[in-house]
Amino acid sequence: MRSLIGYLVCLFVGLTITYTFLPRPEAVPANPPLRADRVQINALLDVGRRVLAVGERGSILLSDDQGASWQQAQVQPQRQVALTALVALDDQRLLAVGHDGWILRSEDAGQHWREVRHDDSLGEPLLGVWAAGGERVMAFGSFGKFYQSIDAGQTWQPLALDIDSAHLNGMDGGADGRRMLVGEQGLVLRSRDAGEHWQTLPAFYSGSLFGVVRLSASDWVTYGMRGHVFVSHDFGEHWRQVEVGNALPLYGHARLPGGGLVLVGAGSSVVRLDARGELASASRISGHGTLTSAAMVGSRLLLGGEQGVFVESAGNLATLGK
Template sequence: MRSIIGYLVCLVVALTIGYTFSPKVAPQAEVLATRPDRVQINGLLNLGARVVAVGERGSILLSDDQGVSWQAASVATQRNATLTAVLALDDKRLLAVGHDGWILRSLDAGSSWQEMRYDGDLGEPLLGIWTGGGDKVLAFGSFGKFYQSTDAGQSWAPQTLDIDSAHLNSMAGGSDGRRMLVGEQGLVLRTDDAGKHWHTLPAFYSGSLFGIVRLSADNWVTYGMRGHVFVSHDFGDSWTQINVGNQLPLYGHVVLPDHTGLVIVGAGSSVVRLDAQGELVGVGRLAGLGTLTSATMVGSRLLVGGERGVLQGSSGSAAALAATQATQ
């Protein structure tokens, strides 16, 4: 009898261990849709009538009521790989990029998505995507990965940059051909001919830069690790650091309506507000929201994404909140 009981105990333990370490099925999209606070969000996109959020485990969430409720989009080939950024070519055609070189495309404003590219063997993430208009798109990421599409994201060709395999994090530019691309170890690349020739700017900061913003042809802002924010008034020839009063890393931003400035968000629910010339307006925190990675404006409200999902920054204008709670 004791031996039988012993065998039964061993069987239960073995089954428990087997269940614990066996691969688990990712939460169903329907569950994530009803609980958008349980999935990390890395990118937000406001289409006007719809807001799109992308994040971990291949999550793509849609809101047609300005962020009040969310539904899951349909992904034809779900890889469960983290998505890092989302972009609109127009009000219907969208692109999203993520880990394992994953690129998705939607032709119906985000309701359904098809896979355009995936490289699970290499396993390196794409961290951003950018377009200057039309069907030409650029995607970039870890170890200098830089791809170009001339057919609205259907096919992609690698491009070469002389950057010694540095990670590329963010890109900005305008229709006049002026663009900048930033990455790790203070890397800043600049072009004035729509990307035909890229030049590395002299280093002015040794840490990673996570974002670059074009405010005008001459006024640019970049930000990143340890609360570092820099502004240039001469298209990157010189940079001045803005003291935001803390060392919390900054990860994402949104340009305010009518180009009246921008809001940058980051760790510790931090919010930094700059005006249209890149001058500091205010610094504040949206209490209890954790690390913020992305933001978009919905009317006068700031919608933020991060480790706790998609959240409304405040009951009123969070941009105004950052100004009224200004601290240097």
């Protein structure tokens, strides 16, 4: 009996020593840094001290160090569907839109988000959101979906447009009431009275337009499929194509300090336009696939796309902020 007890004691001690010296996995931090290069990004937004990115599976990422590191925001509820665009009403109140008519709202600069609208009955995406000033916001998307909020995005009402259910992809405007909406099949709508009335402009291109930018009351740029970029110097009365030297679609843009734009798209295309919408440079970055979005954060250019978010400062892009 004593020998059995002694054997069991020795066995217990041996197992304890073995366990003590076994290699341990490293402790996982409560909020580990997020690999922002492993999330498809559809839109970027700089709100001063913070940069935000939205993308696949309801992802909302935020960075407080100009894109060097990222954390995941808290979304309630998390529906795991793609988010496509976001906008700031001020430095605290933000809105994000996505598939299934999903609209999210934040009141703490993007740290926490709550759902204010969702409709999965049709599964149709919202593709853009634009702040009209004050409490007024517009959201738009597939098959002519166009909504307005007059209470900073808390409630939404549909607005009718005579566009035969065309997809709406981009919107811009100014405090003087001049606005433009662009979409598929070269659709361009213009308003002179803050969206009370819309005029469909004569077609000057048959492919999809993905974005529109107001450079001044008269100077506007729109861009889209097959590398097509157009500029107007008379608020859309006439348009002229800007030859950028490639036929790859362009999906997003960022304004540059001092005026001008950078446009990004498929094949890591990067096109720079000056303050009048004329071509300044066109190039491609190797190894980053399709780019969907861009944001100037200080002197750094952040790019987003199918390979997440990254900082581009090499080559001709180093002078973009000058």
